Amino acid sequence: MAEEITYNDFERVDIRVGTIVEVAPFPEARKPAFKLVIDFGPDIGTKKSSAQITVHYTPESLIGRQVLSVVNFPPRQIGPFRSEVLTLGFEDENGAIVLAAVEQPVPNGRKLM
Secondary structure (H helix, E strand, O other), X not given: OOOOOOHHHHHHOOEEEEEEEEEEEOOOOOOOOEEEEEEOHHHHOEEEEEEOOOOXXXXXXXXXXXXXXXXXXXXXXEOOEEEOOEEOEEEOOOOOEEEXXXXXXXXXXXXXX
């Protein structure tokens, strides 16, 4: 378990829901990954993310899927790609990533409470 934090610490992490609208292979990545474009609604807009999720997902299965992402980290350069948000997931028993998601559809851009 990580170090204990306060509720104020948690509030500083801006986790939002968005819908994946574009997926492309990312062959330049060190580990197999996709380049995602995620729509976070009119206030935030679309953002790009690199995600190592190729074990459980295909590009076709990702389009239209709502995902959770941290939107207030600084952008990160990953090879030739600039990742603007961190898409969240959990490792399965083999270390492959399973996306964190909402159970019911919610408007893009809504904040995790």
